[in-house]
Amino acid sequence: MCVIMDNLNTHNNAAAKEWLSRYPKMSFRYTPTHASWTNPIECPFGIMTRQGLQQAVHQSTEELAHFPRHYIKEHSKRCVPFAWTSGPGKLRKMIKPTRRFQKSRMN
Numbered sequence: 001m002c003v004i005m006d007n008l009n010t011h012n013n014a015a016a017k018e019w020l021s022r023y024p025k026m027s028f029r030y031t032p033t034h035a036s037w038t039n040p041i042e043c044p045f046g047i048m049t050r051q052g053l054q055q056a057v058h059q060s061t062e063e064l065a066h067f068p069r070h071y072i073k074e075h076s077k078r079c080v081p082f083a084w085t086s087g088p089g090k091l092r093k094m095i096k097p098t099r100r101f102q103k104s105r106m107n
Contacts, residue, residue, distance in 0.1 A: 002027045030105055032098045043082065048075075 005011045007030050020026060048071050058064040 001025055002029045004029045004031065006031050007033050028105075029102060032094060032101050035094055035098070048072075 003026060005028060010016065011028065011030070016028070020028060048068065052067065052071055056067060058067065
């Protein structure tokens with residue numbers, strides 16, 4: 001089994017390695033640096049961040065927790081299919097560097 005994660009430094013620190021050592025059948029696989037666009041969930045969260053969270057000031061954790069629910073509810077009223085603008089060409093360009101990166105992480 002493997003866990004796929006981005007390259008956040010906390011995903012490869014001593015605590016992460018210690019956790020992994022307790023589960024020998026598990027392995028970590030990392031997405032390439034600067035390739036968050038390949039992760040489908042990053043797109044809507046990035047949009048939500050730019051459209052509301054960056055400018056927001058929340059007075060409580062409850063207010064902060066309410067924001068994503070409210071945003072999704074309102075967005076759902078006017079949503080359209082997501083238009084993937086990167087295209088297959090950009091994805092193909094990432095394949096070789098991604099494979100090299102994954103091999104370097106396994107060593």
